[in-house]
Amino acid sequence: MPGLVRGMARTAAVVGTATATRNAVNRRQADKNAQAVAHAEASAAQVAPPPQPAAPPPAAPAAPVEDPITQLERLGALKAQGLITEEEFNAQKAKILGM
Numbered sequence: 001m002p003g004l005v006r007g008m009a010r011t012a013a014v015v016g017t018a019t020a021t022r023n024a025v026n027r028r029q030a031d032k033n034a035q036a037v038a039h040a041e042a043s044a045a046q047v048a049p050p051p052q053p054a055a056p057p058p059a060a061p062a063a064p065v066e067d068p069i070t071q072l073e074r075l076g077a078l079k080a081q082g083l084i085t086e087e088e089f090n091a092q093k094a095k096i097l098g099m
Contacts, residue, residue: 071096 072093079089093099 068096 075084075089075092075096078084079086084092
């Protein structure tokens with residue numbers, strides 16, 4: 001039985017030493033990581049340019065200019081339906097054609 005107890009004691013000592021070593025390494029790495037994060041934050045604070053004011057939104061694109069033929073066709077359809085008079089039709093036609 002003394003050999004068994006000695007073997008168990010040796011195993012316990014090895015496990016205890018390994019655990020202590022692992023904990024020490026983990027603690028050292030955690031300290032290094034914390035220092036690296038603090039250094040990175042300090043560097044970012046020094047290097048970061050002041051915030052720029054928000055740019056105004058781009059102007060709405062101008063409505064696409066329709067083809068004069070298409071405009072005249074729609075105008076003719078409105079006249080045919082009786083929604084506009086002959087005078088309104090002629091005035092709009094002159095405007096579209098640039099007369």
